[in-house]
Amino acid sequence: MRHLRIRWCLAALLAASLMLGGCSGNVGVGLSIGVPVGNHGYMSLGTSRWY
Amino acid sequence: MRLRLTGIAATAALLASCALNAPADLSGMSFSDEPLVGKAVWHDLVTNDLDAARRFYGGLFGWDLETSRTGRGQDYVLARDGGIYVAGLLQAAPRDDGANVSRWLPYLSVGDVDTAVQRATSAGGDVIVAPRNVPLGRVAAIADDQGAIVGLARSNVGDPDDATTAGAVGRVVWNELVAEDSVEAARFYERVFGYQATEIERRGGRYVILGAGGVDRAGILKEPAPEWPAVWLTYFGVADPVAAASRAEQLGGRVLLAPSPELREGTIAVVEDPAGAVLVLQQWPK
Numbered sequence: 001m002r003h004l005r006i007r008w009c010l011a012a013l014l015a016a017s018l019m020l021g022g023c024s025g026n027v028g029v030g031l032s033i034g035v036p037v038g039n040h041g042y043m044s045l046g047t048s049r050w051y
Numbered sequence: 052m053r054l055r056l057t058g059i060a061a062t063a064a065l066l067a068s069c070a071l072n073a074p075a076d077l078s079g080m081s082f083s084d085e086p087l088v089g090k091a092v093w094h095d096l097v098t099n100d101l102d103a104a105r106r107f108y109g110g111l112f113g114w115d116l117e118t119s120r121t122g123r124g125q126d127y128v129l130a131r132d133g134g135i136y137v138a139g140l141l142q143a144a145p146r147d148d149g150a151n152v153s154r155w156l157p158y159l160s161v162g163d164v165d166t167a168v169q170r171a172t173s174a175g176g177d178v179i180v181a182p183r184n185v186p187l188g189r190v191a192a193i194a195d196d197q198g199a200i201v202g203l204a205r206s207n208v209g210d211p212d213d214a215t216t217a218g219a220v221g222r223v224v225w226n227e228l229v230a231e232d233s234v235e236a237a238r239f240y241e242r243v244f245g246y247q248a249t250e251i252e253r254r255g256g257r258y259v260i261l262g263a264g265g266v267d268r269a270g271i272l273k274e275p276a277p278e279w280p281a282v283w284l285t286y287f288g289v290a291d292p293v294a295a296a297s298r299a300e301q302l303g304g305r306v307l308l309a310p311s312p313e314l315r316e317g318t319i320a321v322v323e324d325p326a327g328a329v330l331v332l333q334q335w336p337k
Binding site: 026027028029030031032033034035036037038039040041042043044045046047048049050051 | 075077093095097119121122123125127129136139141142143144146148150151152153154156158179180185186187188190192194200202204206207208253254255256257258272273274275276278279280281282307308311313314315319321323327328329
């Protein structure tokens with residue numbers, strides 16, 4: 001009986017965690033992109049060529 | 052028995068971590084039935100300093116910030132403007148070389164992420180993050196054939212429709228690729244995302260509009276100077292670019308290009324946030 005209760009608890013917790021899934025519902029992505037960006041200092045160049 | 056108790060404890064810990072996240076309230080947003088292919092449907096800030104990003108963007112745009120978690124257990128901050136979720140902010144994994152990876156990353160809607168990634172590699176692009184499932188749906192990130200990084204997404208719940216994402220102060224109002232060769236870049240994006248690219252003349256130069264389904268979705272600007280990196284720029288609406296640039300500086304950012312008559316008639320400012328991610332402040336309405 002005790003074993004059954006534990007199994008039931010485990011199943012319920014697992015189901016709940018699966019329902020919560022990624023935690024933030026259907027909003028957001030959250031990929032960590034570890035690629036360095038270039039030198040933004042250069043963006044001060046070419047002001048007149050922002051067509 | 053110990054194993055079972057460990058299992059219960061681990062699951063409870065997972066639930067506890069998720070319990071930090073109130074379910075996202077999507078009642079202020081409406082979604083398309085089918086993917087709006089080519090539309091930038093989400094924007095993430097990947098940052099080297101999440102705390103500074105909270106202060107900067109909260110102060111600059113007045114966003115409500117809700118702490119959530121990614122599927123991998125990282126802090127993930129959802130930014131909301133009124134009833135609309137605008138963006139996500141997340142801490143980048145540190146690199147051994149200390150290089151800055153802070154960037155805004157748009158996610159472009161595609162019908163099938165895996166197929167689009169295959170098209171991208173066939174067209175000369177590289178896979179940065181292979182297709183994977185996240186709460187939103189299925190996503191990936193690629194570098195285009197000139198090195199600019201962009202995300203791809205197929206949402207589980209449809210894409211936020213154009214009424215939901217209409218331009219406004221504090222929201223994304225445009226996405227723009229800066230490319231060494233704008234014509235070649237247009238070919239790449241036509242092939243991978245199915246855009247119709249149209250080259251137009253304005254301000255004495257040429258600019259490419261990427262359209263899909265009769266809607267202008269993004270632009271391509273030929274790099275204004277040869278030293279520029281290939282990059283996707285995210286434009287945010289502000290009431291007054293001069294005041295917004297000044298506020299950005301007060302909040303720890305840096306003005307790269309201040310509004311001036313030569314720079315799109317004073318309607319934009321280009322700034323870095325405290326961690327070095329670039330964003331464009333666009334006067335709105337235009």
